[in-house]
Amino acid sequence: MTSSRWGGLAALLAGFFVLLLDTTIVAVASPSIQADLGGDVSALFWVTAGYLLAFSVPLLVAGRLGDLFDPKCVYLFGMGGFAVASALCGLAPSIGWLIAFRILQGLAAAAMSPQPLTLIRRLFADDERGRAFGIWGSVAAAATLLGPVLGGLLTASLDWRWIFWVNVPLCAAAVVMGVRLIPGSRGGTARFDLLGAALSTAGLSLLVWALLSWSPLSLPAATLAVVLLVGFWFQERRQGADALAPLRLYRSSGYLSASLAMASLGATVLAMALPTMLYIQEMRGFGPIEAALVLAPDAVVAILLSPPAGRWVDRVGGRRPAILGMSLLATSLLLIGLVVVLNLNPWWISVGAALLGAANAMAWSPLSAIAMASVDPEAAGGASGLFNTVRQVGAVGGVAVTGAILAGLESRPGLGFGVVFGFVGVVAVGGVVAAFRLPGVVRVEVG
Structure with a gap:
């Protein structure tokens, strides 16, 4: 049984690794893509932005689908859809087709992303869950x-x-492992909130598009997005147990503080990556591989420290590791x-990157563990979708703001x-600040 649990985790991590990898892997290949397929800078931007848009928007719906139809x-x-979309991206005959296939990739990634948190909770008991979240x-x-x-390199x-x-091949191997090793369930019986899905999808689409595009239409789009999301909030308040996003969970200090801290983590880690790479290459003359090596300690330290950080969470709870990680x-x-x-x-x-890796190792596990420990099992999928949505929209917002700053001050880099x-x-x-507000003892929010 132990080997099945860890094998199931390995299957989850294989797919999760691939979908997050594709958030940043395109950046360094952008000049080669443009040379081969053509297109202007705006089109090249949407090769990444289209993926982020399609990835961010359906997360609430995907989390709820996990509750209803088995995560x-x-x-x-x-994962199967992600493999197909990836193959199509590699075959794209033009920049327009590449953007379209990247949007398909993002939709598949959105279906996958909320499910690991729910499944890790199902696979592992309380005394092992911190270690599992640490590896994740x-x-x-x-x-x-x-x-x-x-x-x-590729x-x-x-x-x-x-x-x-x-x-x-990575997705194919993960599907085979997942079929054999991830436990299934019959799903839930709650009603799917179609109006809530429509309001959240439209509102988040407009909000994320406004953040990414920074066009003259961004302000009216953002205003309409706020109106739709307020309507979504009122709709969710009427749904009770059938709510697409269990907003009642924000009454739990653990879930609220963990969500805010994770949004901060997602926003800053992605927001600093692009300007740092631009500074190292354009201002200091480093090549792409040399510049990537400057940030490599981040990944190395995160990989080494996350499993022991997860075991620390199992022993002392999530609050102290989270405070250390965010600090x-x-x-x-x-x-x-x-x-x-x-x-x-x-x-x-590189020294700052090593500290950033330690921060990731210390923060990801306890924030995820506290958020999911605050959730009634019946609402785990919706809570995971909401948690991932907050993180991803935070990341998109961070990237959009830093991009706007760099563009606005292009003459004074x-x-x-x-x-x-x-x-x-x-x-x-x-x-x-959010990490300091995390509770020492997590209480599950029910009803």
């Missing part, structure tokens, strides 16, 4: 930051199309920001990088 089935269906956190952190490294040694084709996050961003603003030797960024790291520093401090 194992939804996860394996999403190490994979999540490593995948996000290994993307540029693997993308550079593009340089083979062809940009292999950054997508490499997903196919390390703020410290690492301060150090990287000082290197950039003071124009120090860029290899000092030094000032632009300084403002960017000031922004991510403030967001990180907000995450520290």
